[in-house]
Structures are given as structure tokens and as C-alpha cells.
Amino acid sequence: MVALKTGAGVLPAHIILLEKExxxxxxxxxxxxxxxxxxxxxxxxxxxxxxxxxxxxxxRFGFLPxxxxxxxxxxxxxxxxxGETEKQIYRFEKGDTDVSMRFDLTVPLSKYVxxxxxxxxxxxxxxxxxxxxxxEKVQKGRFREFYQCDIDIIGDGELSIRNxxxxxxxxxxxxxxxxxxxxxxxxxNRKILNGLFExxxxxxxxxxxxxxxxxIEKIGKDKVEEELLKIELTKEQIDIIMNFISISGNTDxxxxxxxxxxxxxxxxxVGLKELEQVVQYVRLFGVPENNxxxxxxxxxxxxxxxxxxxxxxxxxxxxxx
Numbered sequence: 001m002v003a004l005k006t007g008a009g010v011l012p013a014h015i016i017l018l019e020k021e022x023x024x025x026x027x028x029x030x031x032x033x034x035x036x037x038x039x040x041x042x043x044x045x046x047x048x049x050x051x052x053x054x055x056x057x058x059x060r061f062g063f064l065p066x067x068x069x070x071x072x073x074x075x076x077x078x079x080x081x082x083g084e085t086e087k088q089i090y091r092f093e094k095g096d097t098d099v100s101m102r103f104d105l106t107v108p109l110s111k112y113v114x115x116x117x118x119x120x121x122x123x124x125x126x127x128x129x130x131x132x133x134x135x136e137k138v139q140k141g142r143f144r145e146f147y148q149c150d151i152d153i154i155g156d157g158e159l160s161i162r163n164x165x166x167x168x169x170x171x172x173x174x175x176x177x178x179x180x181x182x183x184x185x186x187x188x189n190r191k192i193l194n195g196l197f198e199x200x201x202x203x204x205x206x207x208x209x210x211x212x213x214x215x216i217e218k219i220g221k222d223k224v225e226e227e228l229l230k231i232e233l234t235k236e237q238i239d240i241i242m243n244f245i246s247i248s249g250n251t252d253x254x255x256x257x258x259x260x261x262x263x264x265x266x267x268x269x270v271g272l273k274e275l276e277q278v279v280q281y282v283r284l285f286g287v288p289e290n291n292x293x294x295x296x297x298x299x300x301x302x303x304x305x306x307x308x309x310x311x312x313x314x315x316x317x318x319x320x321x
Contacts, residue, residue, distance in 0.1 A: 035144030037131070050178060051129060054149050057174045058127040061166070063151050066126040068108035070133075074098040076111050088134040101133040105150040113154050122156035123163070141317075149174075161274050164308040165281030171312055172287045182315045185287070186295035189275040190305050192258070193296075195268025196244055200237050209233075213245060214299040217318070245296045251279055254294045271307070278308055 032038050039047060055065075074091055077100045090101040102108050105128050113124065129149045138144060151170060153163045168185045175183050190210070197206045212227045219227075221242065228238045247257050258272050275294065282292055300309045 033144070035136075035138035037143065037145045037147075051147075051149075053177050054174055055127070055129065057170065057177055058151055061125075061151075061170050061173075063125045063127040066109070066112065066128045067130065068102070068105065068112055068128065070102055070131065071099050072102055072108060072111070074100040077102060077107055079107070085134075088136045090133050090135055103134050104132055105130060105148050106152070109150070109152055109154075120154075122154065123159060124154040125152070126154070127151045161277045161308075162281050164274070165278045165285060168278075168282050168292060168310060169285035169287055171310070172285075172291055175312070180314060183291060183312060184315055185292040185310055185312045186298045187275070187278060187282070187292060188294065188296055188298040188309050189271040189278075189307055190299070190309055191267050191271025191307060192275060193271075193299060195263065195265040195271055196241070198267060199263050199265045200240055202233065202237060205231055205233070209241065210299040213241070213297060216245070216297050247296055251289070251292075251294050254296070255279065274307060 059065075074089075075098065078086060078089070085103060089103050092099055109126065109128070113120065127150060129147060131145055132148050133145055135144055136142060151167060153159065153166070155163075168187065171185055193210060193213075194203075194206050197203055197209055202209060208231050209228065212224055212231075215227075216224050225238055225242065228241065229235075233241075244261075247254055249257065255272075255276055258275075263269075279294065283289075295311075298309050298311050299305075300311075
């Protein structure tokens, strides 16, 4: 491959390939893979400023920086993946090695902690800002290459539920420092959902149900009900689930309505207690009522989510959650 020079200089806009035999010339248009990230300098400067703001906030809360490889062994990366996520992973073989590109920063963190357990002090508080890759359909607000800005608190054994409430307070500070006011941190607890599914004899289908519920903002209630029918839930079971995630009211009203369901399942009760404690601590951390709420539709599709879960929405741009 060579650059072809003319009297006017190096030819722009094309890469010129000279084939060895016959010197046939083939033009290749310079283009970037769909969904991959490429910024102009002014955009990159803005992103760098945002990144510095986020990093500074994480550091003020006592989180330490960490970096992990973009490429991981597939057997490690896929250990906790499944469903749609596994289908979206970029995977290939190099020699005898089965390799995948990271689809998030959580699984690489788990590997890092397990590998370096003896050299870490717990609770281990880390942040990482890095690119991840998902081979999904490109659409507004969703890309195949994008940055994640992660914070995690890793405990050795038991970890206080107070930490679950600290993370929304960090999220709140980050968004405020980035200049946003109209946003909502939606909070739920997977134990509540798992307890509900166990109570209606659908424990085996819990992960599938959670992945379907997690898509409700994208596909709507009718499609969610259709997908639940496909995994052989009865109409009665679907009605129970849909009525449950449709519980309305402010935060305290939703918590009260959850209690009034009188679901005696132990997992459900533990999740409800944790959710109440998280709400209490979030308030103590100074997050205003109009910037957080309990949202029973927040499920998160991966099975490594076991307790408190969150999603944050810019209220005027909800597709950019």
C-alpha cells in the first residue's frame, strides 16, 4: 500500500492500492465502521472536559483509577453473559486463543479483583472510564463503540447497604457538575422482582422475565406481554407481573403499596427492606426528591445484578439513558 503523489501533493480522500501484477488500481473510500466513535477536534475537546469532570467527582468520593484490557479470553468474558448480550459480543480466534472484546467494564473488574484479591484492600473502590463494544443495531443514542464511566465498591464478604445509596449520590453530583438539572435516577431491587417471580412459581424463568421487562421502555407493555407469553407464562401470571411493575405514586406511596401486597416470600421481603434503606440513605446523602424515584420496571438484563439496580434518565432525552 502506498500513497500516490501528484504535482498537487498527496491525493486526499482515497487510499490507492497497487496490485503487484499488472498494477491495476483500486480505490478504497475512507470510511468508519457504523456505530464506531470518531470525534472532530472540537467534539474531542468537549468530551475531554466532560471526562475530567467525571473523574474529578469520582476521585472526590474516594474512588481509585483502574484500567483493564479491551480484549479478554472469551471463557472469562462470557462467564456471566447470556441472551442478547452474548449475541452482541465481538469474538474471534487468534491462533489457538478464543478472544472477545469487552462489552462492559464490570466483568473485567470481577476478573481483576479475583486475580489480585491478595493485593487489594477492601472495600475496594475503583473507577474506570473506557471504551466498550457491542455489535447491536445502530440507532439514535445507541452505538457499537462507546465509553462507560464506571464506579464500583467491592466488599470482602458483607457490604453495607449504605454503599448502594452512595452511588446514586455520586451520579447526582456528576450530572449536576455536567450542567444537567432535569434528570431522574430510577432505583429498584432485583430481589423484589426475583421474590415476586418465585411467589408465582416462575423462579426458573426469572432471568428471561427480567430481560423482557428491562425492554419495556423500548418496546412498550403490549410487546412485553407478547414476549412473556412466548416463554409460556399464563395470562394470570403476566397480569400479576404487569400490575406489579405498574404500581404508581411517589416513592413513599410505592413502598407502602409494596408492603400492602403482603407477599411473604423471604427474598421479596429482603429486597423490600433493602430498597427502603437505600431510599432513606439517598435522602440523607442530599439527593433531592425530584431527582430520584423508585421504578419497578428497572430490572437490568444481566444475571450478575442481584440487589439494588439503577438507571438515570435525562427527562427530555429518555432514549439516552
